[in-house]
Amino acid sequence: MRFWILLQRDVLVAWRKKSNIYQPLVFQLLIVTMFPLGLGAGAQTLQKIAPAVVWILALISTLITLENIFKDDYEDGSLALYTLSGMSLPVAVIAKAAAHWLTTGLPVIIFAPVIAVLLHLPASAYGILMLSLLIATPIFSLLGTVGSALIMNLKNGGMLLSVLIMPLLAPVLIFGAGAVLETTLGNTPVGHITLLAGCFVLSLTLAPLAAAAAIKVNLE
Amino acid sequence: MRFWILLQRDVLVAWRKKSNIYQPLVFQLLIVTMFPLGLGAGAQTLQKIAPAVVWILALISTLITLENIFKDDYEDGSLALYTLSGMSLPVAVIAKAAAHWLTTGLPVIIFAPVIAVLLHLPASAYGILMLSLLIATPIFSLLGTVGSALIMNLKNGGMLLSVLIMPLLAPVLIFGAGAVLETTLGNTPVGHITLLAGCFVLSLTLAPLAAAAAIKVNLE
Amino acid sequence: MQSTILHISHAQCQKGGEPLFAPVDLVLQPGEMAVVAGNNGSGKTTLLEAVAGLGSFCQGGIHFAPDNNRDSWLQHSHYIGHSLGNKASLTCLENLHFAATINGIRTNEQQLSDGLAQVGLHGYEYHYANDLSAGQKKRLSLSRLLLLNKTFWLLDEPFVNLDQTGCDWLFDCISKHISQGGAALLTAHDNKRIHQQADHFIQLQRP
Amino acid sequence: MQSTILHISHAQCQKGGEPLFAPVDLVLQPGEMAVVAGNNGSGKTTLLEAVAGLGSFCQGGIHFAPDNNRDSWLQHSHYIGHSLGNKASLTCLENLHFAATINGIRTNEQQLSDGLAQVGLHGYEYHYANDLSAGQKKRLSLSRLLLLNKTFWLLDEPFVNLDQTGCDWLFDCISKHISQGGAALLTAHDNKRIHQQADHFIQLQRP
């Protein structure tokens, strides 16, 4: 019940500011349009870099929303409400991560085909693009809670957060973009997807513990 | 005197959190690292997209710092201190923009060659890369003040801000990345640079007025 | 309500590496009220947060009878500090509903509306917490106290920003809680009346 | 100090499209103090912000004699509201220095330290504003009043979070300012004494 109410509250808060949800997408769209502008190049180059760009965009647009997962709650005092309610901290972390995924990861996945079309990604790779994002975006959210918990009482922690979690995300990016790339090259992406799934399992088990530890230290 | 004290204060505030200054650079480095990771390709493709990527990075890393130009001041009430001090608002805006440029634009310029090396940009283009960034980063800061003033009392305005000012920045990006691209292709970049300089003059004259107007409206 | 007892024994908190106040001792039983007093910056907030579980002691500490179990202490206490714990973009009703549910209390809308009406927020059920005045925000956070039904209330300057009727209401509310077997540990610069009512009076002194 | 006079004539403010209070009239001359009273949520903060220049009236308005010049009004007034205007990552000294210079006042370090000492922040010169307690933050923002030497003080709940000595000091400080030809427009739920001293008393009523 506590899990659900926390999840529900967070989704509601994000929903209230609808801009939170649609603006990452607009942001993506803008950068995607900038690429051809800056490149001055034709479809050839675009197509080559498409898997990487779609992926990096998904990453960046979640990255910049991570900071506030705990920070907002810390500042308005509502973090105390659930940490002092006796609720298990790792469970709270999973609820926060789930809400974050629902409000940022899911829209990114749904929007990915649009970006893919704009970047001339071969249609054969759409399925695997969506699948890999589906596995990877929860990882972003989970690892994001760790970073966000580490910096929650810093005034300007956003950048530090990127530095902290980027090394964690590098493997995800390699496997995810790799899967799409392999598909465009006509190879099987099974290996990459399996590794991605492994990353997911690992972060689902470890990230809540790490984030909970960080919150505890921060509240000491 | 008021101009200087405002400038000085803002630089000091940024300096206090040194992370504010070095972390945009690390952030750039991160995304630069992500590109090859996602691309999985050799120097060939990288070199082609290098001008665009260097530029988009400079843009993104200033973009994510824009939100707080006025927001922080609004929230802690110190915006009232200088808007109610009788100081001319456009002058205040220029001071804020200058401080922002000193603490984010300048580091980006100094750091640009490193990014350029990592992306295999031809050495012949370094000079023009630095020059174009030198003209363009102040434009980012100036236009940024307009965006920041528009969204200062929104809770989650960061994305909205990007959407608001991206269209303004698109020409800057086209001319800037264009100048670098031309150089790598062996053409003269003079035309692009002149247009860039034009953008600079335009934003120096208009942006402070627009930002001041936005602040006035927001305080009414 | 259960007969938990809070022992604060020889406790000190630190900020920036130095202890803030001379060691503090207190035994707080249900049915009692303790007031922490001291000048600005003497460490009242720091002490309250440490007791609530949001900070730590550098010396001594707290102990909850019968079992020294952090979880059971959390189940029996509620802290309202300088930051009030309202989510700006939720309505008053939603804020209260969340606070209740996360503390494991099932409520229906009627109960929640009644809770808001008790603190004078009748008619503000569907207003966002962000759009309230300073005093109304305070009232919203205080409405949690009545609903959550905890034994120990830890209140940091609860009277701040309340108007005259609000202060009177809160005073009565605390008295009633005490007389019904609750306990309260609070600070209040601006309410001398409650200082006189206190069973325990802790004056924080330089170490 | 110059003999500016503040006229508030038949003024009303709105929030969410509806006027908050019945029209307000006031003529405030140097040497006078006015208190705005009203329940929580009656619109005191909204009124004060509009007078300071941070908001607007929906009906009526304000007028500054002799010349109805916004700039000269800004030069003669200083507003301290619920958000205090301290930069968290600057030290107390730097905060005060900025506030003085931006208001066109040259100061040296000695004057600034004295200013801080007057509000009881001696020894906190090089502490970051972020690391102060709630009352100390309030004191830091109040220290601006003495240094800036403005005629009109607009203070929203200035006594909040101050301890007993702090309240006494602020009370004396305001009285002295008035007796020296200054003027103050303030709200204070928690200080009845200042209500009695007020030359003008504005009770905000439902429209």
Place this chain on the structure above:
Amino acid sequence: MNKIVKFYHEMGSPPSFYRITGHWLKPLLILALLLTVYGLIDGLFFAPPDYQQGDSYRIMFVHVPAAWMSMFIYFIIGVSGIIAFVWRMKVAEAVMMASAPIGALFTALTLLTGMLWGKPMWGTYWDWDARMTSELILLFLYIGVMGIYSAYDDDPRKAARLAALVAIIGLINLPIIRYSVEWWTSIHQGASISIMGGNSGIKEWSMLRPLLVMALATKFYYLYSMLHRARSYLLRTEQNKSWVSKQFIEN
């Protein structure tokens, strides 16, 4: 055996750690200096030129030891991070935070010398091969540890605990990065990086000798510099403990 246990306990308490390591500093510094001078002279003047690379390979005598150190030190940081987080040992915190900048320095040095070497070898300063990329990410890990510590500079204990947490996470992640990056490039690249194909290239003793000497020298330098920093870290964080003031009276 008893002696070892006693030594272990002594190293765990800040005052005796401070006292004991005080005696080590000078010898360590002298050793480091002597070995560096010897290693550099040997490497730069006496080792024979490489039949393929000519003299430019001599940068190896800095590059390779620095690369080894960059990884070794992160390992130390991770382990002391675990100790610091689980047992809250102050000395472990000191070792961890003292090691971080040195490790970052060696990492930067590796990158720098590698880049300088890459220009004559491959005609480019940088290529995205597995080693380089994972070394760059290692630099991020270092920056992360130091960044989180300096962000919480007002509360050193908390800062150290959070930094330890970051270090531990990095320690778990390091092999994953290493593996994934290796695997990633091995698919699309290959030939261009086989130059760095492991120790098998260096068979001659006269080439190996300066390399090993330099490896030893960097270890000693690390020990010296780390202890030095750890000691001043302890002084700083324990400044109002009695043993610190006694230390100042003695000096």
